[in-house]
Amino acid sequence: MDNMTDEAPVLIAGGGLVGLSAAAFLASHGIRSLTFERLTASSPLPRAAFFHMRTLEMFRSIGIEEAVRSQSEKEFVPDGAIIAMDTLSGRKLADIIPNLNEGVDALSPCRRLFLNQPSLERILRNCAHEGGATIVPGAEIVDVHQDSTGVNLTIRKASDGRRHDVRGDYLIAADGAHSRVRAALGIDYEGRGAFSNSLTIYFTADLAPYIGDNPWSLIYVNNPTLRGFFRLNRAATAGFLGVNVLGDPQLDADAAVNAATDLSESRLIELVRAGVGKRDLPVRIDGYSRWRATANVARRLRDGRVFIAGDAAHLMPPNGGFGGNTGIHDAHNLAWKLALVIKGLAGSGLLDSYETERKPVAVFTVEQSFSRYVARTAPWLAARVQPAPLVDDLRIELGYLYDSPLGVHADPRSTCGAPGSRAPHLWLERRGQRVSTIDLAAGRYVLFAGGAGSAWVDAAKEAANRFGGLPLDAYCIGRDLADPGGQFLPGFGISSSGASLVRPDGFVAWRCPDHATEPAAVLHAALGASLCTRAK
Ligand SMILES: Cc1cc2nc3c(=O)[nH]c(=O)nc-3n(C[C@H](O)[C@H](O)[C@H](O)COP(=O)(O)OP(=O)(O)OC[C@H]3O[C@@H](n4cnc5c(N)ncnc54)[C@H](O)[C@@H]3O)c2cc1C
Known part of the structure; x- marks a missing residue:
């Protein structure tokens, strides 16, 4: 291949949010990595945007917090709110989070923010690149083998279809929900499975008259036509509507969770109008994507020299914005361990702790995301599926614990430096x-x-x-x-x-x-x- 070497201490499958984070964190520890991304250019259609304090602390540690914050301020209102309405132009049903950053200053030097995933990926890619990482676009991993000393990947280049072998000491599989690496290792997901064939509709429409001066970052809409959520740009002139449920689930539960059946432009416009509550609203459709709202965790996060991270390791509904954040935390947990083992400063046993630390956190976070999905979008499910009781966001974001007698999570204001907890900010x-x-x-x-x-x-x-x-x-x-x-x-x-x-x-x-x-x-x-x- 033209622009790549054929070996590195760490290979990374997938140059999405988590693969790029892993490359950037490894670079900060002086470890060279080689990332293969199937796509020639990353998708401009955003998914993740809500990034939490702990994630910002990780970005701060590699010197990109300011770049992330200033880009966020161009795209979204700072310190926004998460609310629920019947329609965007209608009646407020609930204040879910009145201000993203209320009461956080004593807990962290960083603040929560919204930033579109493609913008964040660009910042991470530049950071990784400046640190010496190589990211190869248009390079699909088609085969993976490992032996006692390393991992071999077969790559197919999009430009000419030619195959090429590369070798590394370790592989991070950050190749997303349909991870080929995880499948090749024979590692299944386990959990609640998929519960909605959902749809994201990207559109342009002037919604400023309905938003006014309100600092709303994310607006859940629940009405007889649909249940889902809007995320809008700062000017409220474009954004997306995520649709999880159509019609009345009490009448036809299966049809209601098949939100992505009719993808005609007229139907997509009709859904945006139903979410806004304005039948004649001028709307331009910019794209759509289908995804399955799922609550699953891979049975294992490690096989020999291969580590599974991000959506390849855990799938959760976007309620609470935990999916991308959790994947970034996987990469952060793994990068320093790989670095010290590769440098000969730690024993290889340190790598065992990746799975023992991250899997319980993934199981907990996936279930809390599911509980938020039920509470905010599908309350009729509660009696049947019995989601775990909701815990405060702070416990998920800052209070998760590793190998601790306190359990998997605690209020971070009470852990006071207990081993296994994040060291407090003072x-x-x-x-x-x-x-x-x-x-x-x-x-x-x-x-x-x-x-x-x-x-x-x-x-x-x-x-x-x-x-x-x-x-x-x-x-x-x-x-x-x-x-x-x-x-x-x-x-x-x-x-x-x-x-x-x-x-x-x-x-x-x-x-x-x-x-x-x-x-x-x-x-x-x-x-x-x-x-x-x-x-x-
Ligand atoms: C509507 C919506 C809203 C969301 N909002 C939030 C939010 O606000 N906050 C949040 O934290 N999370 C959010 N998420 C979740 C978040 O988008 C995902 O958790 C995140 O993208 C996972 O990153 P990843 O790198 O693991 O996987 P991906 O982003 O899927 O990246 C995987 C990459 O691997 C590449 N790849 C796949 N197979 C191969 C192969 N064989 N060879 C080479 N490359 C390959 C893919 O092309 C892709 O680029 C949201 C999700 C949705 C659907």
Whole structure:
């Protein structure tokens, strides 16, 4: 092939949202990757747009938060609301989320936002590319084989149909809902399956008179003709209508969830008008796509040297906007582990934790998305399907836990630095400048010690050498970092003589609440357990 090499430490199947995120995160760790994307140009029709605080924290860690935010402000109102109406021009039924960012400032240096998926993919592609990643468009993966030392892919190039073999140490399968890699490995989805043949109608129409000054980012519409949701551009002149249900499901349940049968232009215009509640509204149809609202998780997220991520690993209805976010978090969880194993700084056992950490989170998030679908769009299903009780969005976005006795999720305001939780965001000061703990714990191990815990910092410096030059920063609060609000010790759940060790993905690996008589030995054991290796 013209524009590609034929080997890299990490191969990536699929150059969509999750494949590009994986390439960008790997690049931030100095790992070269080779991504194959079947399409020659990415689809201009957006799907995802709602991106959560934790996702923005990940983007912040690779230096693209500002680019994402400024593009978002061009496309959508900031701090928008999610509401339900009977029709867009009609009666409000519910305020689902009155302001996307109400009450979030104490929890994160980042804010939730809306940004169209093609715009985000462009930013991620540039970031990955600048970091040395190679992304090959028009390259379809047609075969995959692995052995004990690597993975072979057969690629078919769209331009001339020629086949070409490439080899890598590892493969990330981010090739979407119809993942060929997952199928080749014989890994099925399991879960509730598909419950609506849904339709997205992309259109242009002047809806500004009905939106007015209201900061509505997403508008659910529920009326006798259809149930679904509108997402509009900032000027309210174009957007899409997602349709999950047609007509009265009590009369004909099967017909109601087959929303994508008549795709004639006149029918699509009729549906947009029914959603707006204006029979004569001028509407231009710009496109449509069909998709199945589904709640499934792959039985396994790993097979040998192949890791499954994004929609290839889990499918959920878009209610709550968790699908793309969860896939990006998969990529973030995996990138640092692959990087440390490839660099010889961690044992290969570290890679086992990808599935044990991410699968329970995927199962939980898929079910919460399904619960939101039932609550917002299909309430008549509740008695029959018994979805899990809804939990606060914060638990899904910031409160998911890895290998924790607390379970799979908790209120992030209550976890206080417990091992397995995301290290909390606190503003500290370094040389007079405000700095978030989230920024200090991004991309490398970090040890935070209380003011009387300088022995931990000395132990960390020695440990970095004993673990082969592991990137490990260490700070003594009060000496290296000021804590003007006095929030650090309660926030991280340690005393002034204790310490907390945070992983490169910002999750707490271990903490010692108090002084230890042999801090070096204790820290070596903690790092060894986290890295699945021994000190040299
Ligand atoms: C209407 C709608 C609204 C949504 N809104 C949100 C939202 O607001 N927030 C959110 O987080 N999520 C949302 N989602 C979900 C989100 O769009 C998906 O979860 C996300 O796109 C998954 O990304 P992915 O990279 O895993 O898969 P995809 O985006 O499907 O990318 C997979 C890529 O792999 C390529 N590929 C497939 N097979 C091969 C092959 N054999 N060889 C090479 N390449 C291949 C495909 O061409 C594609 O580019 C929404 C979904 C829908 C339908």
